[in-house]
Amino acid sequence: MMDGIVDKIRSLNMVFGKSATTVIPLEALCQKLCKILGCNIYLFDNEGHIFACAVAPVFLCPYIECSLLQKELPGYYMELFNSQDQSMVGLYEEDPRCTYGDVGRCTFQNRYYSIYPIFSMLKKTAGILFIRYENQFSEADKVLCEYTCAIVSIEMLRQEQEKATVLSSQAAKAKVTVESLSFSEKKASRAIMREIDWKCGEVFLNAIASQTYTAPSTVSGALKKLELATLISTKSRGVKGMYVEVRNPNLRTELEKFERNPHA
Structure with missing residues (x-):
C-alpha cells in the first residue's frame, strides 16, 4: 500500500519537475495526472466552462463524450463550487445522475468526488473536480489530490505569467516600431490599416500614396518596416496590389495615438 503511494508521489514529482522547465498543455497535464490518480479530472473556470479534462478509461461510458461537447460543468457542481471558497473533499x-441531458441515472453507481478551488492573486479563478466511482478516495488519495492541485495551480499561474510577458513584449514592439516611422x-x-479595417485585406500602394500625399516608395x-517587426504580414498580388494582414493588435493602439496627437 505504502509502496503504491510512494510510486504515485514519484510520478507526480516527475510531472512537477517537467512542468518547471517545459510548458505542458493543460489537457496533456490532466491526462498525465488522471493516469496517476486513477480518476476523472476536470478543470473549469468561475463560469463553469471546462477548459481541460481527462477521463480514466475504466470510467468511460456511451454518454461521456456527449456530456463534454458543450464543455460546461453540470449546474449542481457549480452550486457547490460557488457556495464556499474551501475545498470540498470526499x-x-x-x-448519481448522468451528467448528460435527460438520461437519468448514471451508468455507474457510488460516485465519489472532490472539488478544489484554484486561487490567483487571492481571488478564486478556477476549480478542479475529481471524480471516481465505486472506490472512495482514501486519506492518501486526498493528499495526492491536494498535491495535484498545487501542480495544476502553479502551471496555470506560470502559463498566465508567460502569456502576460508575451503580450507586454508585443505591446513594446509595436510602440518602438511605430515611433521609428517617419511622419x-x-x-x-494608418491609411493602410483603415483600408483593411485593422484586420486583413488588399491595398493598392499608389492609391494609398495618392490618398496620403506621399510617394509610393x-x-x-x-x-x-512593419513586416520586419512582425506587426503585419504581406503578400504581393501583382497588379491586384498587396495583401496585408495584421499580426499584432497593438499596432492599432499605437497608430491611433499618432492620429490623436500627430505632432507628439
Whole structure:
C-alpha cells in the first residue's frame, strides 16, 4: 500500500519537475495526472466552462463524450463550487445522475468526488473536480489530490505569467516600431490599416500614396518596416496590389495615438 503511494508521489514529482522547465498543455497535464490518480479530472473556470479534462478509461461510458461537447460543468457542481471558497473533499452520491441531458441515472453507481478551488492573486479563478466511482478516495488519495492541485495551480499561474510577458513584449514592439516611422510613413500606415479595417485585406500602394500625399516608395517602406517587426504580414498580388494582414493588435493602439496627437 505504502509502496503504491510512494510510486504515485514519484510520478507526480516527475510531472512537477517537467512542468518547471517545459510548458505542458493543460489537457496533456490532466491526462498525465488522471493516469496517476486513477480518476476523472476536470478543470473549469468561475463560469463553469471546462477548459481541460481527462477521463480514466475504466470510467468511460456511451454518454461521456456527449456530456463534454458543450464543455460546461453540470449546474449542481457549480452550486457547490460557488457556495464556499474551501475545498470540498470526499463528497458522495450513491445513485448519481448522468451528467448528460435527460438520461437519468448514471451508468455507474457510488460516485465519489472532490472539488478544489484554484486561487490567483487571492481571488478564486478556477476549480478542479475529481471524480471516481465505486472506490472512495482514501486519506492518501486526498493528499495526492491536494498535491495535484498545487501542480495544476502553479502551471496555470506560470502559463498566465508567460502569456502576460508575451503580450507586454508585443505591446513594446509595436510602440518602438511605430515611433521609428517617419511622419509620412505613419500617415501611410494608418491609411493602410483603415483600408483593411485593422484586420486583413488588399491595398493598392499608389492609391494609398495618392490618398496620403506621399510617394509610393514611402508606403512601401512603411510596410517593410512593419513586416520586419512582425506587426503585419504581406503578400504581393501583382497588379491586384498587396495583401496585408495584421499580426499584432497593438499596432492599432499605437497608430491611433499618432492620429490623436500627430505632432507628439
